[in-house]
Amino acid sequence: DTGVSQNPRHKITKRGQNVTFRCDPISEHNRLYWYRQTLGQGPEFLTYFQNEAQLEKSRLLSDRFSAERPKGSFSTLEIQRTEQGDSAMYLCASRGSGGANEQFFGPGTRLTVL
Amino acid sequence: AQKVTQAQTEISVVEKEDVTLDCVYETRDTTYYLFWYKQPPSGELVFLIRRNSFDEQNEISGRYSWNFQKSTSSFNFTITASQVVDSAVYFCALSDDRGSTLGRLYFGRGTQLTVWP
Numbered sequence: 519d520t521g522v523s524q525n526p527r528h529k530i531t532k533r534g535q536n537v538t539f540r541c542d543p544i545s546e547h548n549r550l551y552w553y554r555q556t557l558g559q560g561p562e563f564l565t566y567f568q569n570e571a572q573l574e575k576s577r578l579l580s581d582r583f584s585a586e587r588p589k590g591s592f593s594t595l596e597i598q599r600t601e602q603g604d605s606a607m608y609l610c611a612s613r614g615s616g617g618a619n620e621q622f623f624g625p626g627t628r629l630t631v632l
Numbered sequence: 633a634q635k636v637t638q639a640q641t642e643i644s645v646v647e648k649e650d651v652t653l654d655c656v657y658e659t660r661d662t663t664y665y666l667f668w669y670k671q672p673p674s675g676e677l678v679f680l681i682r683r684n685s686f687d688e689q690n691e692i693s694g695r696y697s698w699n700f701q702k703s704t705s706s707f708n709f710t711i712t713a714s715q716v717v718d719s720a721v722y723f724c725a726l727s728d729d730r731g732s733t734l735g736r737l738y739f740g741r742g743t744q745l746t747v748w749p
Contacts, residue, residue, distance in 0.1 A: 560739030
């Protein structure tokens with residue numbers, strides 16, 4: 519499968535715990551995006567990487583959130599001290615550097631904070 | 633600021649009916665891109681179409697067609713002869729592809745389409 523993959527697909531955690539999600543983009547794509555989607559809403563932008571550089575962060579990304587893309591390939595999104603309001607679907611998307619600018623999304627990680 | 637409005641929260645149709653999903657956008661940019669994505673119950677967003685702001689030509693792909701009108705800032709999506717498999721949430725999105733954000737998508741709230749057999 520050459521699409522975007524995300525792991526885990528589901529995560530249930532207790533409030534206050536730390537969680538980490540992983541995204542593997544399409545291999546030749548140098549641009550990677552994270553979005554968050556809550557029930558009944560469209561996805562909201564969290565952060566953007568071009569290669570290993572994190573170029574943009576939304577104000578939705580509080581200091582409890584951190585994202586990395588250490589070698590310009592896979593990316594991780596960590597949430598520290600989770601809160602119930604963090605419960606959402608976390609989506610990763612990737613995009614190539616050419617003219618076509620559509621983003622291709624992974625299946626998402628659904629986080630439930632109890 | 634960029635904004636996408638999908639006023640229709642839910643639409644129900646019977647199979648073989650035609651259905652149009654509305655999308656209205658706001659942007660101050662002269663160059664921008666519009667997208668439609670489909671989100672089936674499995675949850676994965678599936679890319680359907682991209683349209684550049686300087687190309688107002690309508691597009692047809694099988695049962696799908698898109699009507700882009702800059703004069704009304706609309707990018708509507710029509711499914712002809714709907715099928716049960718078309719049941720999903722459909723999102724319209726906008727990006728400006730400039731500056732540091734380089735293509736972040738602004739999504740509408742989505743339209744839940746249910747096609748009954």
